[in-house]
Amino acid sequence: xxxxxxxxxxxVLIPTAPVHAxxxxxxxxxxxxxxxxxxxxxxxxxxxxxxxxxxxxxNEQMRAELARLRGQIELLTNEVETLKQRQKDFYxxxxxxxxxxxxxxAGNASAAPASGDAAPAAPAAAxxxxxxxxxxxxxxxxxxxxxxxxxxxALLKNGKHKDAQTAFERFVARYPNGNFTAGxxxxxxxxxxxxxxxxxxxxxxxxxxDKYPKExxxxxxxxxxxxxxxxxNDAAGARRTLQSLLERYPQSNAAQVARQRLNAR
Amino acid sequence: xxxxxxxxxxLHAFRLFLAGLLASLALGAHAQLSxxxxxxxxxxxxxxxxxxxxxxxxxxxxxxxxxxxxERSGLFxxxxxxxxxxxxxxxxDLAAVRGRGADAVLTGSxxxxxxGRYDVRFRLxxxxxxxxxxxxxxxxSPAQNRLVGHRIADFVYEKLTGLPGYFATRIAYVIKxxxxxxxxxxxxxxxxxxxxxxxxxxxxxxxxxxxxxxLAYVSFEQKKPIVYVHTLATGQRRVVANFKGSNSAxxxxxxxxxxxxxxxxxxxxxxxxxxxxGSGVRRLAQSSGIDTEPFWGADxxxxxxxxxxxxxxxxxxxxxxxxxxRVSFEGNYNVSPRLSFDGKLLAFITRNAGRFQxxxxxxxxxxxxxxxxxxxxxxxxxxxxxxxxxYATDTGGRGVLSAVxxxxxxxxxxxxxxxxxxxxxxxxxxx
Amino acid sequence: xxxxxxxxxxxxxxxxxxxxxPENGAASVQDxxxxxxxxxxGSASGSGIAALTDPNNILSKRSVFFxxxxxxxxxxxxALVEAHARFLVQNPQMNMLVQGNTDERGSREYNLALGxxxxxxxxxxxxxxxxxxxxxxxxxxxxxxxxxEDRTENCYAENRRGDMLYTGEF
Numbered sequence: 132x133x134x135x136x137x138x139x140x141x142x143v144l145i146p147t148a149p150v151h152a153x154x155x156x157x158x159x160x161x162x163x164x165x166x167x168x169x170x171x172x173x174x175x176x177x178x179x180x181x182x183x184x185x186x187x188x189x190n191e192q193m194r195a196e197l198a199r200l201r202g203q204i205e206l207l208t209n210e211v212e213t214l215k216q217r218q219k220d221f222y223x224x225x226x227x228x229x230x231x232x233x234x235x236x237a238g239n240a241s242a243a244p245a246s247g248d249a250a251p252a253a254p255a256a257a258x259x260x261x262x263x264x265x266x267x268x269x270x271x272x273x274x275x276x277x278x279x280x281x282x283x284x285a286l287l288k289n290g291k292h293k294d295a296q297t298a299f300e301r302f303v304a305r306y307p308n309g310n311f312t313a314g315x316x317x318x319x320x321x322x323x324x325x326x327x328x329x330x331x332x333x334x335x336x337x338x339x340x341d342k343y344p345k346e347x348x349x350x351x352x353x354x355x356x357x358x359x360x361x362x363x364n365d366a367a368g369a370r371r372t373l374q375s376l377l378e379r380y381p382q383s384n385a386a387q388v389a390r391q392r393l394n395a396r
Numbered sequence: 397x398x399x400x401x402x403x404x405x406x407l408h409a410f411r412l413f414l415a416g417l418l419a420s421l422a423l424g425a426h427a428q429l430s431x432x433x434x435x436x437x438x439x440x441x442x443x444x445x446x447x448x449x450x451x452x453x454x455x456x457x458x459x460x461x462x463x464x465x466x467e468r469s470g471l472f473x474x475x476x477x478x479x480x481x482x483x484x485x486x487x488x489d490l491a492a493v494r495g496r497g498a499d500a501v502l503t504g505s506x507x508x509x510x511x512g513r514y515d516v517r518f519r520l521x522x523x524x525x526x527x528x529x530x531x532x533x534x535x536x537s538p539a540q541n542r543l544v545g546h547r548i549a550d551f552v553y554e555k556l557t558g559l560p561g562y563f564a565t566r567i568a569y570v571i572k573x574x575x576x577x578x579x580x581x582x583x584x585x586x587x588x589x590x591x592x593x594x595x596x597x598x599x600x601x602x603x604x605x606x607x608x609x610x611l612a613y614v615s616f617e618q619k620k621p622i623v624y625v626h627t628l629a630t631g632q633r634r635v636v637a638n639f640k641g642s643n644s645a646x647x648x649x650x651x652x653x654x655x656x657x658x659x660x661x662x663x664x665x666x667x668x669x670x671x672x673x674g675s676g677v678r679r680l681a682q683s684s685g686i687d688t689e690p691f692w693g694a695d696x697x698x699x700x701x702x703x704x705x706x707x708x709x710x711x712x713x714x715x716x717x718x719x720x721x722r723v724s725f726e727g728n729y730n731v732s733p734r735l736s737f738d739g740k741l742l743a744f745i746t747r748n749a750g751r752f753q754x755x756x757x758x759x760x761x762x763x764x765x766x767x768x769x770x771x772x773x774x775x776x777x778x779x780x781x782x783x784x785x786x787y788a789t790d791t792g793g794r795g796v797l798s799a800v801x802x803x804x805x806x807x808x809x810x811x812x813x814x815x816x817x818x819x820x821x822x823x824x825x826x827x
Numbered sequence: 828x829x830x831x832x833x834x835x836x837x838x839x840x841x842x843x844x845x846x847x848x849p850e851n852g853a854a855s856v857q858d859x860x861x862x863x864x865x866x867x868x869g870s871a872s873g874s875g876i877a878a879l880t881d882p883n884n885i886l887s888k889r890s891v892f893f894x895x896x897x898x899x900x901x902x903x904x905x906a907l908v909e910a911h912a913r914f915l916v917q918n919p920q921m922n923m924l925v926q927g928n929t930d931e932r933g934s935r936e937y938n939l940a941l942g943x944x945x946x947x948x949x950x951x952x953x954x955x956x957x958x959x960x961x962x963x964x965x966x967x968x969x970x971x972x973x974x975x976e977d978r979t980e981n982c983y984a985e986n987r988r989g990d991m992l993y994t995g996e997f
Contacts, residue, residue, distance in 0.1 A: 177959070181909070188899050191948065195706065195898070198685055202705030205722045323978045596973040600935050614939075618964040619997060621939060631936035642967045644941045645936045657938065660967075664947065686940040701937055708937055731934040743936060752933060774934060819935070 140340035168285060222347065232288045280311045287322050296322035296331065320355050324362065332359040350385035357389070425576040440473045441556050444498045448516070449483040449505035454538050458516065459504070461545025465563040466552060467583060470806030481505075484517040485529075493523040500529070500556060502548075513537045516544055518648055520555050529555045529628035542587060562571050562779040565822040567786060568592075568602040568611055569797060572816040579613060581628060584779075584822070586810050592628055603646045603655075604823040605672075611821075612636070612646035612655055612672075623657055625672060636674040647692045648672070649715070656680060656690035667700060669715075681720060693735035696758075699723065699742065701731045710744055723757070726764060733774060734783035735759075737824075741802055743776040743785050754787050756802055774818070784808075788818045851950040878914070879993060883911045891949050891989045898948050908949065911991055912956030915963075921956075924997045925949045926990045928972065930983035935969055942967030949989040 283298035299319035303312055320335030336359065339352035353376040360369040373389040380386050423507035428742055445463050453812070466472040475498045482488055484505040493501045504518035519531040532551055536544040544565065550561030562585055571578045577599045582589035593599060597616035604611060609628060614621045621644045623637035637643040641660030648655055655672055658665050667680040667687045685704035692698050697712040704711075707728040711720040729747035736743070739759065746755040746764075750772040757764040772790040779786065779799075782808070786799045791809075795816035799808040813818070878884045889911075891904045900908060915921060929938040944967035954960055975982040989994030 177909075180912075180956045181905075183898075184905070184908075184952050185957055187951060191899055194684060198704055199706035202707060202709070205709075206725060207704050209722070209725050507941040600939075600969075600971070616968070621969075641965060642939060644939050658936070660943050660947075660965075665943055682912075686937070686944060689934065689936045701934070729933065731937050747933070773921060 139327050151158045160337035219392045229288075276306055277313055279305070280315065283315065284318065287318060288299035293328075295319075296326055296328065313346040313348055316343075317348040317352050317355070319351065320359070324355065324359055327362075329362045333363075338384065344379075350383035353379070354385045354388060357392075418785045423639045440471055441500065442473045442475055442498045443552070443556070444477050444493060444496060444501040445503070445552075446477050446503070447479060448518070449481040450508070450514070451481065451506055453508075453512075454505065454541055454543040456538070456551075458506075458536075458541045458545045458548070461542050461585075462502075462552065463547045464560075465546060465549035468585065468808065469553065469563075469806075470801065471553070471557060482520055488521055490521060490523045490526050493521070500552075502552060509535065512563075512667050516548070518548060518551075520552060546583065546585075560781045560782060560825060562781050562784070562822075562825065565780055565825055566608065566774075567797075568604065568821045568823065569788075570599050570602065570819040571812055572598075572795070572818065579611070581611075581823075592626060592631070592661055593633075600819055602650055602819060602821045603643055604821055605648050606650060606652045606824055608824050608826045610672075612648065614646070615794065623655070623656075625644075634674065636672065637670055637677075639677075640793055645689050647690050647698075649692050650694050654692075656692050658688045658690065667698065680715075680717070689732055691734050693739060694737055695735065695739035697735075699733035699735055701733065701746075710742070725762075730755075734776050734778060736778045736802075737780055738782050741778070741782060743778060745773055745776065754785060754800060756785070760797070765804065767800045767802070768798075770798070773798075775820055777820055777822045779822050784822075786820045786822045788820055868961070875927045875984045876993075883959045886914055889991045891945075891991070893945055893987045893989070895983075895987065898944050899921065900948060900952055908952045909956055912953045912958050915953060915958035916956075919959065921962065922994045923953070923963045924992045926965060926972075926997075927954075927965065927969075927994065928965045928974070928986055928988050928990070929970050930986045931978075932975060932983070935971070939967050939969035939971075945987070949991065953991075 132300055134239065198239045279298075279302050283302055286298050287295035296319055299315045299322060302309075302315045303319065306312055306315075309315075316335045318330045320339070323329070323332035323335060333356065336352045336356035337351055340356065343349055352370055357369040357372040357376070360366075360372060370393070373393055375391045376383075377386050377393075417636050439797050442472075443466065445459055447457075447459050447465070451458060458459070463474050467474055475496050477496065482501065483501040484503050486503070488503050490501070490503050495561075500520060500522055500665070502518055502520050504516065506514040506516055509515055513535055514537075515533055516536055517531070517533040520543050521527070522528040528650055530551070530750035532548075534544050534547060546561075546564035549563040553559070555565070558589050563586045566581055567584055567586075568579065568581050571580055575596055577595045577597065578591045579593040579595075579599045579602060580589050580591050591613070592611065595615060595617050597619070599616070600614045602613040605625075611628060612623060612625045615624055616622075618638075621642045622635055623643045624633050625636050625646075626633045635653060636646070637657050637659060639661035643657060643659055644665075645658040646655045647657075649669070649768050653672055654669050656666055657670055659668050659677070660666070660732050662679075664684075665686045665688045665741045666682065669714050670677050680690070680698060681700070683702055683704045686708075687700055687701055687702045687704070689701040690698050691700065692715060693712075698715050699710060702711050704707075704720075706723065708724060708731050710724040710730050710733045711722050712733075713720045723733070723742065723744075724744065727746050727748060729752075731745050733742055733744045735741070738767050742757040742759055744755055744757070745752050746766065747753075748755075748766055752773050753766050753770060754768045754773045754776050755766045756766055767785065768787075768789070770789045774788045776785050776787040782802065784799045784801055786797060788795055789798050790796065795818045797810040797817050797820045799810070800806065819822050868929070878886045880887055885907060888907055891900055891908060893899075894901070911923075915923060919957045925946040927939045927942030927944065927949075929945075931938075943965065946967055950965040953963055973982075973986050974988075975985040
């Protein structure tokens with residue numbers, strides 16, 4: 132079969148040659164030019180095609196790269212959502228622990244200043260101290276910041292209200308822009324209220340409300356402010372604060388407490 | 397009843413001849429799956445299932461089937477009380493039952509009927525609470541001993557575990573023997589295996605219709621993947637998707653009217669819905685990557701595998717359309733999603749340190765657990781009660797089927813002598 | 828009937844004299860082998876076809892191999908794809924089936940999709956190089972028709988490929 136191939140080729144080629152010769156009247160130059168032109172065009176088409184193939188392959192590589200990036204975004208988005216949820220869980224956990232400690236403290240501090248509203252009830256309603264002890268390893272500076280915060284919280288927990296207030300005030304001076312600063316002001320206010328330093332309590336709660344209105348502790352700080360106003364016998368001011376709390380953070384747990392108190396009066 | 401079909405290329409005389417010749421050499425329907433229990437539950441119910449009154453009149457036992465089913469589930473320990481029946485009409489001595497260490501006992505009788513059949517009556521008792529848990533009666537012909545046995549086992553299982561049983565269900569799978577492929581259907585215990593389709597080309601991805609009467613699958617008999625729907629009782633087959641390119645991965649809609657399939661007619665592998673009769677193709681999702689392995693969940697979502705994020709991961713879309721949501725996040729190879737019938741658990745295959753293993757995710761919490769320690773697991777499928785997962789794996793280079801409970805404790809292996817078994821699909825519960 | 832017989836005869840002849848062409852796995856080879864005994868030579872094969880089976884001709888090579896998890900035609904395979912594209916341009920009566928394959932690891936359905944993607948990449952390349960879309964169909968065999976059945980890296984690489992088959996060869 133292979134042997135037949137050249138023969139067949141010859142058969143096809145032989146008659147064509149004279150036809151060409153007749154057509155072009157033996158003008159070999161023109162014929163060569165056409166042939167040359169055809170070669171050139173053919174070459175150009177092939178080059179273009181190769182270029183297109185190369186582009187297509189590059190396109191595929193880019194598509195794969197884009198997909199990988201998309202995958203990374205999907206992973207990161209999921210991670211952020213998971214972390215948010217975890218942070219929330221930590222808040223709830225810390226809140227539950229503080230609630231336990233505060234109910235104990237309230238028992239001890241029977242001579243607490245505020246009227247029937249029992250000041251400690253305010254922080255007890257807190258949904259969220261701003262940061263929780265993270266079990267994951269954090270950078271060294273964050274570690275000391277967290278440790279200082281923990282130390283101050285421990286003082287408060289042990290009923291050393293004056294010391295806790297001092298510790299939180301030292302904390303906010305040392306970390307004016309730290310991760311726990313809003314929380315430290317909030318707890319400093321609560322410690323001060325317990326230690327009957329109502330003016331300081333007032334100041335700390337106002338700092339939280341003015342500087343950190345978006346922090347989770349802000350609604351509770353308003354509740355704290357109402358408490359200290361009450362302790363200063365400023366019933367009208369306390370009432371205004373509670374109403375403003377309802378307007379600003381209607382969905383918060385603190386607002387629920389405020390609603391109850393306003394209705395009780 | 398299942399009719400066996402031979403797949404061949406139409407009008408191709410050679411192939412027709414060869415198919416016939418090879419079919420006669422191929423392994424027959426006698427090849428049974430044998431089941432071996434390789435792990436059991438932590439606490440098992442001790443139960444007494446004595447022989448039924450008059451059972452000796454049957455050529456084949458009923459209570460043997462009940463006992464085997466319960467034993468194999470890994471949730472029960474059977475306490476043998478010898479050959480004495482405990483008739484259904486006589487209240488059992490529950491103190492004596494407790495004395496044997498059993499928590500429950502089943503009493504039963506076969507009452508002969510005028511037409512040669514029997515009325516099978518049985519009662520289940522809790523030996524500790526000293527109360528009857530339920531009673532039933534089923535008519536049976538002597539040849540129906542296995543089916544009736546499975547139904548009784550379902551009854552006992554449901555009364556004692558609170559979950560529906562799965563013994564009276566069927567499974568489908570593909571056997572490869574040399575160059576031959578067979579799509580088989582068997583009872584959940586591996587018995588009564590029957591061949592639905594024989595072919596010399598691969599058969600993959602069987603999927604049960606919700607009514608348990610039909611199988612959709614992919615056959616390569618026309619030298620390319622084409623989706624068929626096959627009515628088991630009649631052997632009637634219908635091509636439902638044969639478009640340009642590949643047609644594959646059928647999954648029934650919960651109402652049985654549609655199939656989710658994967659087509660490449662418009663380019664890459666993408667998801668479409670198509671009528672179960674092959675009518676009305678509509679696109680379900682659009683991506684720049686591969687979308688495949690749709691599973692139409694009872695929760696109204698279609699779960700599927702996609703590499704749009706650079707590696708195959710599991711996503712879901714609402715069946716009525718909407719944006720895709722990624723579901724799997726751990727590892728870089730998560731495929732073959734299957735949702736349990738109650739929509740609570742998602743089973744899939746994950747690549748874990750180079751090994752392909754069955755994993756299960758709690759859909760609500762996203763908590764994921766790897767259930768197996770094998771290396772080549774494929775095609776997970778839930779038992780109708782969502783407690784067991786059937787899957788294909790590999791021992792010594794040969795394909796076998798295995799089942800594992802969703803807590804990973806109970807394990808079973810199903811093998812066929814001298815053949816590769818693969819592509820299992822657990823059928824629905826027919827009530 | 829004639830229409831059916833001719834490609835079959837062609838296939839038989841091709842299978843009989845081809846040693847390097849791709850095989851559809853054991854099944855189809857047996858079919859052809861069985862057929863060779865009954866059908867004798869003398870079949871008409873066009874002059875262009877011989878080139879497809881001549882081991883010295885690049886056209887006798889039909890497989891484009893891919894890296895793991897990749898869909899890019901590697902530089903070393905470009906000349907082969909170009910040769911087949913040229914053949915298709917010069918022989919517009921010839922049609923081609925591109926079959927995509929994968930190694931056996933992982934999900935069968937996902938592998939079917941990967942095989943389709945490989946087949947599509949080869950088809951696209953042939954079209955960019957001048958072949959007509961109507962000449963080429965791309966399908967996937969996934970992991971179902973492995974050329975090599977060992978569980979080794981070499982074997983897996985052998986199975987990650989697209990095969991180009993002409994009218995009568997599939």
